[in-house]
Amino acid sequence: xxxxxxxxxxxxxxxxxxxxxxxxxxxxxxxxxxxxxxxxxxxxxxxxxxxxxxxxxxxxxxxxxxxxxxxxxxxxxxxxxxxxxxxxxxxxxxxxxxxxxxxxxxxxxxxxxxxxxxxxxxxxxxxxxxxxxxxxxxxxxxxxxxxxxxxxxxxxxxxxxxxxxxxxxxxxxxxxxxxxxxxxxxxxxxxxxxxxxxxxxxxxxxxxxxxxxxxxxxxxxxxxxxxxxxxxxxxxxxxxxxxxxxxxxxxxxxxxxxxxxxxxxxxxxxxxxx
Amino acid sequence: xxxxxxxxxxxxxxxxxxxxxxxxxxxxxxxxxxxxxxxxxxxxxxxxxxxxxxxxxxxxxxxxxxxxxxxxxxxxxxxxxxxxxxxxxxxxxxxxxxxxxxxxxxxxxxxxxxxxxxxxxxxxxxxxxxxxxxxxxxxxxxxxxxxxxxxxxxxxxxxxxxxxxxxxxxxxxxxxxxxxxxxxxxxxxxxxxxxxxxxxxxxxxxxxxxxxxxxxxxxxxxxxxxxxxxxxxxxxxxxxxxxxxxxxxxxxxxxxxxxxxxxxxxxxxxxxxxxxxxxxxxxxxxxxxxxxxxxxxxxxxxxxxxxxxxxxxxxxxxx
Numbered sequence: 001x002x003x004x005x006x007x008x009x010x011x012x013x014x015x016x017x018x019x020x021x022x023x024x025x026x027x028x029x030x031x032x033x034x035x036x037x038x039x040x041x042x043x044x045x046x047x048x049x050x051x052x053x054x055x056x057x058x059x060x061x062x063x064x065x066x067x068x069x070x071x072x073x074x075x076x077x078x079x080x081x082x083x084x085x086x087x088x089x090x091x092x093x094x095x096x097x098x099x100x101x102x103x104x105x106x107x108x109x110x111x112x113x114x115x116x117x118x119x120x121x122x123x124x125x126x127x128x129x130x131x132x133x134x135x136x137x138x139x140x141x142x143x144x145x146x147x148x149x150x151x152x153x154x155x156x157x158x159x160x161x162x163x164x165x166x167x168x169x170x171x172x173x174x175x176x177x178x179x180x181x182x183x184x185x186x187x188x189x190x191x192x193x194x195x196x197x198x199x200x201x202x203x204x205x206x207x208x209x210x211x212x213x214x215x216x217x218x219x220x221x222x223x224x225x226x227x228x229x230x231x232x233x234x235x236x237x238x239x240x241x242x243x244x245x246x247x248x249x250x251x252x253x254x255x256x257x258x259x260x261x262x263x264x265x266x267x268x269x270x271x272x273x274x
Numbered sequence: 275x276x277x278x279x280x281x282x283x284x285x286x287x288x289x290x291x292x293x294x295x296x297x298x299x300x301x302x303x304x305x306x307x308x309x310x311x312x313x314x315x316x317x318x319x320x321x322x323x324x325x326x327x328x329x330x331x332x333x334x335x336x337x338x339x340x341x342x343x344x345x346x347x348x349x350x351x352x353x354x355x356x357x358x359x360x361x362x363x364x365x366x367x368x369x370x371x372x373x374x375x376x377x378x379x380x381x382x383x384x385x386x387x388x389x390x391x392x393x394x395x396x397x398x399x400x401x402x403x404x405x406x407x408x409x410x411x412x413x414x415x416x417x418x419x420x421x422x423x424x425x426x427x428x429x430x431x432x433x434x435x436x437x438x439x440x441x442x443x444x445x446x447x448x449x450x451x452x453x454x455x456x457x458x459x460x461x462x463x464x465x466x467x468x469x470x471x472x473x474x475x476x477x478x479x480x481x482x483x484x485x486x487x488x489x490x491x492x493x494x495x496x497x498x499x500x501x502x503x504x505x506x507x508x509x510x511x512x513x514x515x516x517x518x519x520x521x522x523x524x525x526x527x528x529x530x531x532x533x534x535x536x537x538x539x540x541x542x543x544x545x546x547x548x549x550x551x552x553x554x555x556x557x558x559x560x561x562x563x564x565x566x567x568x569x570x571x572x573x574x575x576x577x578x579x580x581x582x583x584x585x586x587x588x589x590x591x592x593x
Contacts, residue, residue, distance in 0.1 A: 047584070051586070051587075205584070208582075208583040209583060209586070210583060210585045211584065211585070211586025211587070232583075235583070
């Protein structure tokens with residue numbers, strides 16, 4: 001009997017529920033694995049997939065979105081060992097699982113806390129409700145590899161946005177492995193799309209893209225690049241989340257700012273009879 | 275191909291006189307190599323067209339678009355808006371050319387005519403009991419005359435597939451001849467509805483039949499059946515118009531319609547036109563795209579080339 005040859009995994013992008021290689025055919029080495037080097041065309045494809053997913057995801061009930069985020073936590077729990085093997089500390093994996101659950105709980109509560117009836121001087125019902133802004137581009141932080149990634153994806157999608165994530169170039173394995181978790185969690189295709197490779201290549205394309213509604217610059221450490229991306233984002237008035245300070249504590253209570261920044265408030269005036 | 279050219283040297287105008295002659299000729303056309311045609315079409319689809327060539331292709335494709343709306347829900351307001359878009363597809367960029375034509379139902383022709391008058395954009399109307407063609411001949415001809423009278427300068431007719439598939443070629447031929455006559459000065463586009471013809475051999479026969487009967491254009495589909503324009507079908511039709519010109523000296527246009535939604539698709543067609551029939555056909559007078567959503571994608575790609583950033587559907591009108 002010959003000895004069994006182990007099957008090695010090829011890490012790939014995650015676009016529209018599929019795991020394609022980069023259209024450019026390029027890759028780079030991380031921890032002895034080849035990881036695709038996404039091009040601007042991959043970024044464009046990811047935005048198309050994210051845009052196509054907006055209607056269904058934003059139209060899903062808050063309850064349903066919460067259930068799916070909870071399902072992600074369940075799947076992540078099942079793959080705990082896989083992340084530990086990649087070098088993610090066990091307590092960070094636990095924190096990441098808990099973070100999914102925490103955000104899942106917000107899905108049907110946020111509209112109640114940040115929306116509601118406004119008192120107006122007239123015979124009207126005046127109601128405000130927060131709605132998702134649409135396609136969000138996210139530059140994920142480098143550290144912590146998993147918790148940081150989950151902490152930027154979950155708040156964006158729980159309210160009904162879809163995201164294109166530029167994973168940290170130094171930590172792509174956790175991102176691609178998380179994509180495998182998301183692909184098996186009933187999350188509709190295209191809600192989360194993950195690009196690996198150089199931030200300097202994908203982020204400017206996403207920041208300038210006219211069909212992206214918001215950009216989260218958390219993972220942009222270079223202040224000059226961050227400023228440049230903000231200028232590009234201004235072209236179509238994208239909502240912008242500023243880069244996180246270097247000493248940001250990812251294990252602390254995340255608060256709601258990440259969710260509320262990526263929302264639009266719709267206010268309805270309705271005439272009141274009698 | 276040589277067989278086609280040889281057999282076509284006999285006097286083609288006599289063929290329409292008898293059912294037998296027509297049948298002998300059409301069935302004498304060489305069969306289409308299905309695998310070969312599909313492979314050739316796929317191969318031509320892999321060409322890479324970039325930068326300035328792409329910019330040129332996009333502008334040409336915009337000029338070739340027959341901007342179409344054929345819905346029961348069409349209203350005068352909707353078709354007027356469509357006609358306005360045909361004149362100025364990208365209001366933000368005046369260098370953007372206008373489209374080839376607007377294509378509507380006969381009842382909508384007068385409203386479009388008001389907007390297009392004197393603009394150089396053609397006004398096409400479907401007629402002859404579009405899309406099925408299942409109506410008596412008098413009704414089809416009246417339909418055609420009404421559309422022309424209302425201001426259409428191009429008529430998109432459907433062939434009688436029922437007769438064609440039963441082998442009654444003369445009947446199909448005579449209907450096209452009669453419709454051509456009813457058109458007067460208007461250009462006649464003959465829709466073969468290739469999705470219902472089942473084989474490439476039938477597509478080739480129908481193409482020749484339509485050209486022999488006097489069609490100015492041959493068009494793939496109505497857009498109302500599941501299988502619309504495909505690259506191999508268009509290849510077969512392009513070969514037919516090439517051979518027809520070689521045999522008779524008359525040039526006939528080709529219009530693939532339905533299912534062409536992206537710039538990439540459109541450029542594949544343009545490559546195929548150039549490689550199959552040559553640059554003579556790379557002109558809105560000889561090649562058109564029957565499409566509606568294609569135009570917005572062309573405009574988005576055009577904007578990407580001029581501004582350098584990816585555009586989105588939010589910045590263009592829906593219809």
